[in-house]
Amino acid sequence: MPEATDVTDHGGGVWSIPVPIPDNPLGHTLVHLLDTDRGPVLVDTGWDDPTAWDTLTAGLTACGTGVAEIHGVLVTHHHPDHHGLSGQVREASGAWIAMHGADAHVVRRTREAEPTQWLDYLAEKLAAAGAPEDHLAPLRAARAEGRSSLPGQRAALPDREIAPGELLDLPGRRLRAVWTPGHTPGHVCLHLEETHPAALRGHGRLFSGDHLLPEISPHIGLYEDPSDATRTDPLGDYLDSLTHVAALDPAEVLPAHQYAFTDAPARVRALLDHHETRLANLRALLTTPLTPWQLAERMEWNRPWPDIPYGSRNIAVSEAEAHLRRLVNLGRAEPVPGTEPVAYRAR
Incomplete structure (x- = not known):
């Protein structure tokens, strides 16, 4: 249970509660509480876990309210450390849950998905990226044995949709939805268009979810949908969204991880520079044709490739593919004709 000191009062009817993420180096999700004339509203909820639930409810008590009083839940994106407890909050309070339509589609698709379809899709996708047989074998074994445990199948279906540019229906507050795709297709930031309580220079405050963090560049991978062959460009979406957020010039950013x-x-300039440097470095690696898997092996991560866990390697390959997609779209790389699995080279 958290002590009252674990809750931060940001002033002007805004608090943050650090809700733990089990076995994750991020440590916690900052769940924000926003007071409104109809009752308190949450921005994100945290991971679906008993300790996280106890921490969230104790944190709400420390803020002077309780879970039964929650009027609504605004979800910045569908990932389980943000949306995981939304259903439990709704059961305890009757609160509505709102999310951008693109991420609501992901939640719906994941709940309805046939697990074996996902295992087949992931194995085929990794094989096409050049994954070695010893990495594919566990997926094929799980498929053959009928083992199927997919994350997100308990995630709550939202009952409201957040429309880009919308001034949300929160009496007594001016909170506007800002669509910021990249980390997920339906990620939203929420711009509190009110004078900063400490009169800081800038325009209000921004609940930034995972889009804009003080020290971390969020994961950008290809959007996964076995039924959709659309060639998306998540990294391009993310970089465009960063520019949009910078133009808002908020006085303060309230992210979902780390600190305000x-x-x-x-911060946007630093992230844009980071990604431009990374794209240049990856293009330099492509003087020798590489598959997405081979590129991921050579990219810089927070630990050496042999030390990266199995599931995290899948995420890393998706990130390599997103960077390759961006390089191809910029005309800086191209697939090598006749290669199987497909290799890429610099242009």
Whole structure:
């Protein structure tokens, strides 16, 4: 159970509660509480876990309210450390749950998916990326044995949709939805268009979810949908969304991880520079043709490739593919004709 000191009062009817993420180096999700004239509203809820639930409910008590009083839940994106407890909050309070339509589609698709379809899709996708047989074998074994445990199948279906640019129906507050695709197709930031309580320079406050974090660049991988062959460009979407957020020039950013910070335009510039440097470095690696798997092996991660766990390697390959997609779209790389699995080279 958290002590009252674990809750941060950001002033002006806004608090944050650090809700733990089990076995994750991020440590916790900052769930934000926003007071409104119809009752308190949550921005995200945290991971679906008993300890996380106990922490969230104790944190709400420390903020002077309780889970039964929650009027609504605004979900920045569908990932389980943000949306996981939404259904339990709704059961305890009758609150509505709102999410961008693109991510609501992901939740619906995941709940309805036939697990074997996902195992087949993932195995085929990794094989096409050049994954070695010893990495594919566990997926094929799980498929053959009928083992099927997919994350997200308990995630709550939202009952409201967040429309980009919409001034949300929260009496007594001015909170506008800002669509920021990239980390997920339906990620949204929420711009509190009110004078900062400490009169900081800038325009209100921004609940930034995972889009804009003070020290971390969020994961950008290809959007996964076995039934949709659309060639998306998540990294391009993310970079465009960063520019959009910088133009808002909020006085303070309230992210879902780490800590609140100021000077969003400076942080955006740093992230844009980071990705431009990374794209240049990856293009330099492609002087020798590489498959997405081979590129992922050579990319810089927070630990050496042999130390990266199995599931995290799948995420890393998706990130390599997103960067390759961006390089191809920019005309800086191209697939090598006749290669199987497909290799890419610099242009």
